[in-house]
Amino acid sequence: MxxxxxxxxxxxxxxxxxxxxxxxxxxxxxxxxxxxxxxxxxxxxxxxxxxxxxxxxxxxxxxxxxxxxxxxxxxxxxxxxxxxxxxxxxxxxxxxxxxxxxxxxxxxxxxxxxxxxxxxxxxxxxxPEKNIRSTDMGAITLSVNSMRELPPFLGEVDIIRSMATLPGVSQVGEAAAGINVRGGGADQNLIQYAGAPIYNPTHLFGLFTSFNPDVVNDVTLYKSVIPPRFGGRGSSILDILPKTGALDRWGGDLMLSNISGKVGINGPLVKDKISFRGGFRASYINWFLKSLSNPDLRNSQANFYDGNVVISAPISDSNEFTYSFYTSYDDFAFASDTTISWQNNSHSLQWKSKINERLSLEALGYYTQYDYSIFNRSGISDFDLNSGIIDFGGKVFFQYQLNPTHKFTFGGDIKNLQIQPGELVPSDSQESGILPKKVQNEYGLESGAHVQHEFEIGEKIGMTYGLRYDMYSYLGPRTVRQYAENQAKSDGSAIGEQGYGEGEKIIDYSGLGPRGSIRYSLSKASSIKAGYNKMYQFIHLISNTATIAPTDFWKLSDEFLAPQIVDQYSLGFYNNFKGNIFETSIEVYYKDIQNVVEYKDGANLIMQNFLETELVPAQGRAYGIELYAKKNLGRLTGWISYTYSRSLRRVITAFEEEIINDGEWFASNFDKPHDITLIGNYKVSTNTSISATFGYSTGRPVTFPEAKFDYSGNSLAYFDRRNEQRLPDFHRLDFSVNFKFRGESKFADGDWTFSVLNVYGRRNPFSLFFVDETGAPPQANRLAILGVPLPSLSYSIAF
Missing domain, CATH: 2.60.40.1120 (Carboxypeptidase-like, regulatory domain)
Known part of the structure; x- marks a missing residue:
């Protein structure tokens, strides 16, 4: 044997x-x-x-x-x-x-x-070593699964707020719409969904992001060296990619919370050939308003909804067509007599093709529309105020893989912009003392061509460099004022007007924007990167607030308002530890900004046909250092980000009455030197996890009145230097617990999430307003949006 x-x-x-x-x-x-x-x-x-x-x-x-x-x-x-x-x-x-x-x-x-x-x-x-090996700087991708580990905002994963937990990204307050990236304004960020730009990505004045996370695949933020295929904004690109549906069977999901509810469905329209995914979300939020401390907000009403449709047709391994539709709507009745509403609609059609083993193509056409309206129904001077923007265009780019270490990307894009800055329509009531008025529409044509080369030299050195050439034309029909030389632009210095016909070119702008980065690997776990980025921006947000509001409007560059030009220099060190379990980075940056918009003291921005009389050109600069440490694996995961940054402005013109703060540098409205975020997620068991977020930042700048005086029987505040004071510092703790239940039926197989925002009830000020008191200077009052702990409970299932 x-x-x-x-x-x-x-x-x-x-x-x-x-x-x-x-x-x-x-x-x-x-x-x-x-x-x-x-x-x-x-x-x-x-x-x-x-x-x-x-x-x-x-x-x-x-x-x-x-x-x-x-x-x-x-x-x-x-x-x-x-x-x-x-x-x-x-x-x-x-x-x-x-x-x-x-x-x-x-x-x-x-x-x-x-x-x-x-x-x-x-x-x-x-x-896991992409942050070390790639030449990307400031490009961060978060999947929706990663965002789900953060404490949900009122029962929901919030895409914009998730981005604000990253270094170099901040918001000015708890109801802030949009984000501020490396010292840039909220209008300097291009937010696009399925390739179509979205101009107001929020619900309820910024309390919610208007993107349903269940129809989002992942989100990428570019904030340092932006690929040349992107243009039109000065600070960052937030690229949101939709999730496609299943090709072989139908399914769906349902979520209910004490704030809103949503439902989604996906499956094959034609099995194995065409898929469908749809999602709809709506609010029942009025109970939340009743809990706010501000009496006007307590007596207000609010509603919102958003919807998505994604149809995908992967007709072969080499060709895929995807159609995406997105809509969102809000209305907010302030103290029962004024209603503000805003709506986004976008369509995009994308074609991806692998032409051969080395060459691939991506083409996209889109149409997007943003409208807002204010309806006053006080009974005395009823009116409607309407504004909006239409943006439609197309883009195409090719990718050619010469060999494993050399890749070329090239292409172009074109877009047409139409802006209605404002139209005032009085009610039919004969008692109304308001006269109708319409601000001239604006028209612009923007295009660009780009090329990029990525290559490696051995294992140590990698480089990406490229060029983007931007072109822009400001078009008629339009009546343009002419002003006397050697005088500030004002109604008093106007000397005539010139008319332009439909499609007639009024002025052109163009510029070459080089972009590039280089990586030197110190080892397999660490590298140094340096980069340079130049961006042109031909559209500006006109606002007297620190955050995007529905009453803001967009303005194109014209013969008086030049495009913003942003030069950014970046340097970073990146290091991973213990087999990529820990990921760390340090980045420093400096930005020079030309032609940023500032406003004359006492500027009147609403329904202004000749806005150049209210604006002044400014210089901007921003600089900072960003520290980031992330733990990717283990029961306890999360990250810490700290940013020290400054965002400054300076206004010097030939006319003394336009100079601000004696021509000295002053803080922008969103300058917050210190910003720290701590994120933690602890996996108690397979079915239970706990997460918490703590944020602290310096209070943003504000301008206090120095004194008051009487003029014609009216008591008026006197303001001297701009943005010399600050709001109190911001800090807040959020907490959540998630339970996954596994039952015998699908409807018992769901997730419960309990969260508490503002755990210790910090009354962070969103803004200050001043009340006149006899015999005393104007008295400051603080408005807090979330002044108490706010719990939420949500339940979600997949079927």
Whole structure:
């Protein structure tokens, strides 16, 4: 018997090797090719058929890692040999795929989701060393799954507020719409959904983001070296990609909270060919207003909704068409007599094509519209005030992969802008003393061409450089004022007018914007990067508030208002620890801003046909240092971000009456030198997690009245220097607990989330207003939006 044991074990070993040989897939047709074998493929969800963007493909034998593109595609260049490919994506089972490469070929990989504990399984949703190895600076991608680990805002994942937890990104207050990035204004950020720009991304004056997270795949913020394919804004690009539906079966989700509810459905319109995803969300928020401390807000009414439709047709492995529709609506009745409403609508159609193994194409056309209205129904002077903007255009870019270390991107875009700054329509009542008035519409044509080259020199050095050439034309019809030379522009210095016909060119602007970054790897776990970025912005937000409000309006660059030009210089050090469990970075930056908009003292911005009489050109500069530390794995995950930054303005003109603060540098409305955020998520068990967010920042600048005086029987405040004082510092703690219940039926298989905003009831001031008192200076009063702890409870299920 002993003689047979070695033979038995030999047989077992041979069977094992035979089994391994059977599992190993032979790729390509054997034509004797030895090198530069191209293996391409696409990774999708096993159940939904949705492309998995940012999944990693690893070739351990070559220490090579690739990340899938927006279509879920990847490409490897290999020699003739055997390899053991590994496919990873956050929340999905890792796939190990042994292959033998004998010629060019293609793979189709289907991955399936799994429940996992972070202590037991290490799964990365992207290349874990991307922050070290890539030349990207200031580009941060957050998946919706990552955002779900943050305490929800009133029961919801909030995309904009999630971005504000990152270094260099801030908001001016608790009801702030938009974000401020590296010392830039809220209008310097291009927020786009499925490639279409969105001009007011908020509900209820900034308390909610108007993007339903259930129809969002991931969000990328570019804030340092912005790829040349993006243009039109000075500070950042927030690129929001929609989630497509399943190709093989129908499903959906439902969420109810004490603030709002939403429902979604997705599935195949044509099985395996055309998918559909739709989502709708609406509020029942009036009870929340009743809990606010401000009496006017307590006596107000509010409603909002948003909806999304995504239709995707992956007609082949190489071609996919996607149509996206987005709408949002708000109305807010302030103290029962004034109603403010605003609405976004956007359509986009995208085509992605892999022309051959090296060349791919992405083309997109879009139409977006933003409208706002104010309705006054006080019964005495009823009126409607309407404004809006229409933006439609197209863009196309090509990507050419010369070899694994050289990639070219090139293309162009064009857009048409139409702005209605304001139209005042009085009511039909004969008692109304208001006369109708309409501000002239504005028309502009903006276009750009771009090219970019990414390459590596050995393992140590990587470089990305590119150019973008922007062109802009301000068009008629329009009546343009002419002013006397050597006098400030005012109604009194106007000497005539000139008319321009429809489509007639009034003025042109253009500029070349170089962009580039270089990376030097100190080791596999650390690198240094430096970058430069130049941006042109031809549209401006006209506002007398520190944040986007529905009453603000947009204005195009004209012969009096030049485009904003932003030059940014960045330097960073990046280091990962303990097998990429810890990720850290330090970045410093300096920005020079030309032609930023400031306002004359006492400027009248509403219904102004000749706005140049109220504006003054300003210089801007911003600089800062950003510290970031993140723990990616383990029961306790999260990050800490700290930013020290300054955002300054200076106004010096030839006319003394236009100079602000004696021509000295002063703080912008959103200058907050210190900003720190702490995020923590603790996984108690497979089904329970706890998360908390703490934020602290310096109070933003404000202007207090220095004195008051009487004029014609009226008591008026006197203001001297602009933005010399500050609001009290901001700080707040939010907390949430999430429970996942697993039941026998689908409706018992859901998530409960309990959260508390403003745990210790901090009355952070959103603004100050002043009340006149006899015999005393104007008295300051503080308005707080969230002055008490605010609990919320939500329940969500998938079916």
């Amino acid at each position: 002993k003689k047979f044991l070695p033979l038995f074990f030999l047989f077992i070993l041979q069977a094992a090797f035979a089994q391994e040989t059977i599992k190993r897939l032979v790729i390509g047709r054997d034509i004797g090719q030895l090198k530069d074998i191209r293996i391409s493929g696409r990774i999708i969800d096993e159940i939904t058929g949705e492309a998995l963007v940012g999944a990693t493909v690893t070739v351990p034998e070559l220490d090579q890692v690739k990340v899938t593109d927006p279509n879920g595609g990847f490409e490897l260049v290999l020699d003739r040999a055997e390899y053991n490919l590994e496919f990873r994506f956050v929340g999905y089972e890792t796939i190990r795929y042994p292959i033998t490469a004998v010629g060019d070929g293609r793979l189709s990989i289907r991955m399936i989701q799994e429940d996992f504990e972070l202590d037991d399984v290490v799964i990365y949703g992207r290349d």
